[in-house]
Amino acid sequence: MRPWEKDPLLRVEHLTMRFGGLVAVDDVSFDVERQDITALIGPNGAGKTTVFNCITGFYKPSEGMMKLAHPDGQSFNLERMDDHDINSRACVARTFQNIRLFPGMTVLENLMVAQHNVLTRASGLPTGAVLGFGIFATMGALLHIGGFARAEREAVDYARYWLDRVNLIRRADVPAGELPYGEQRKLEIARAMCTRPLLLCLDEPAAGLNARESDVLTTLLCDIRAKENVAILLIEHDMSVVMRISDHLVVLDYGKKIADGSREEVRNDPRVIAAYLGVPDDEVAKVEREVRQ
């Protein structure tokens, strides 16, 4: 039994995603272990982001099962859940390939929006407005006293903790759209972490970063793994980053899984090398001969 198959946080089984006649993801199964860094790699168009979108609920998969098991024994079938429920109940957070911050809101506001559900429960607004219960909490929230004020202070403290972690505390009151690219990437990770996830899905976090910035990023990710109770699933093209930090790699090509294993296994797998670097000419000629016969 492989180390990541003992008690996985997320078990993806036979995941298939079709767009009309195009099969973007074809029967992919893999496991994500708790507190591991799992990397999903593959050439362009291999279906990595589609897998992400299925896990985080932005697509409904055509076939397959994705089971997420919480430490307290609760388990969630992600393929049946809405995208916002996958974040708020199943505790899966994600970032995007092209950064999606709230550019007109400050850095701190971005992190406060991420704590929406915690704060909403404290404000009593959903029950207060709809059912008539919790009306006192709602009034307290409108007047900014009582439980809501305390919850907001805690939320600010938590945001401040993450701003410290990603070294953005001095820029807390700056609009997110004004940050340089590298800091926007870090802010997006901090914002995802502020939703208090168990699984953090990062879509190409090192894209567009220079060597120094991607060093900082790898330290941050290792730090998150060491200190927080969270598993990281990441898509990445920068092999230096992937090979430095990941415990477990899953390789996709043309929607199919072609390799699954530790760093060394994947590095030496001929199919992975073929997918990335192509195959020698004589092999191509051999295949062509076979096809003609």
Next chain:
Amino acid sequence: MIPLAEPGKSFGQRLKSALADAIIAGWIAFFLFCLLLGVRTVDKVTGLTLAPRPGLLAIAVGIVVFGRLLLNLFVWQAEHPITAPFAKFFTSEPFERRDLIVLGTVALVAALVLIVASIVDAAGFRLVATCLLAFLGIGAVRRAIVNFFPNLPYARIFTIGGIAFAILFPLVSYLLEKAFHLGLPLRYLFDLSILVLTYVMLGWGLNIVVGLAGLLDLGYVAFYAVGAYVFALLATHFGLGFWMCLPVAGAAAALWGVILGFPVLRLRGDYLAIVTLAFGEIVRIILINWTPVTNGPNGVSDIPKPTFFGLPFSAQASPNFASFFGLKYDPLQGIIFLYYVILGLALITNLVTIRLRRLPVGRAWEAMREDEIACRSLGINTTITKLTAFATGALFGGLAGSFFATRQGFISPESFTFIESAIILAIVVLGGMGSQLGVAIAAIVMVGGFEALRHTEGLQSIFGEGFDPALYRMLLFGVAMVGIMVWRPRGIVGTRSPTIVLREKQPISKNLVEEARV
């Protein structure tokens, strides 16, 4: 074609390009105006005939050509644009000697024109010179204040001053009138202020939907109508009073907000605008055709006025407000009370909006405006968020609607046409989406300024005795809108203030902020 100032261009070259540009503009003006101004239909005995008006056409084209030429030479292509000193009134750049000379000359000439015009009694010149001097004076005062007190919280002073003025204005003017018999047109002033405040409240209500949540709503008047009719029908059928019906009307409008919200959850931008536009029309057409309930186009009349803790303001009622407090009866008392009712409602709208912005639901509205997909990835249920935005905006529209019904005493579907929605949306857009202060200023300018254009006697002396400014209100209004869209495309208040601050509050430029696409 926008000619740009190119350094090192000789005067001859500049003149040449300016002339070419002016001639092109002249041709465009000629083609545009040759049918609009160049011919006029005249009803003769032989039938409708076309009468050419070459003189008028020549004047219009001449204005375009020479205006464009002068602008080219002295503003766009000039090394020292003649408008630069005036623009500095709005910034804090230091004045140079050249600027001071230009401003001084203009002030001197304006003062001379004013004196001469006063002596020979040329009202037109007097008006122009007064406007110019007032502009220079206000600009200079602004610069002086900014120079001496650079760090005053202007927005706060403005807000507090405005609210204090709104609270004191009717009482003080009423007491002054009673004491000194100044002959102020109080009835007119109060009616106008009530109208302005109604639009301020509607603007603030729509601001929640359009400015904060970024959902473009062209049918806001539907909620205004629902609020008005719910109150009017409850009051006339069941004899309920204004204060009893107010929350019911608000709740009914909020319910309609949710009913509209459900089918349009997946729509954004133009598509949403079209559906909300249709919704507004549907409500109006139902009001016209559902005669057994709404009395159709005849409307609902005899809607009761609000009472002051049960004390009515009418002269017939026998303990009425005046007799209870031992005052002399005056119909103005009732109007002043209405003023305070709408002021209170508007301020409640404002306070609730300000508080909601700092609550999770308000932040979710703004986040949804910025990026809906990111919102969902953070666990925010955008369905509920959109519905709360529609419901909250509709709630305040409904409250304003029932106030409208009680103030008018009579409502009919005529009052709830698309133009009302358009005016409210224009207020929000001109004020700067999402800005409370901007929306209030825009409502005052749009509704009050519209009214002020009725009282421009000076314009008659320029355009001749037959000139009726009321006829040109829409034109002037359009010019003002175009001007604001050119110089302040993000509205009067072009910044967004953050809802929570760690160290120091700094306004966010609207260029970074997403907004509902119109």
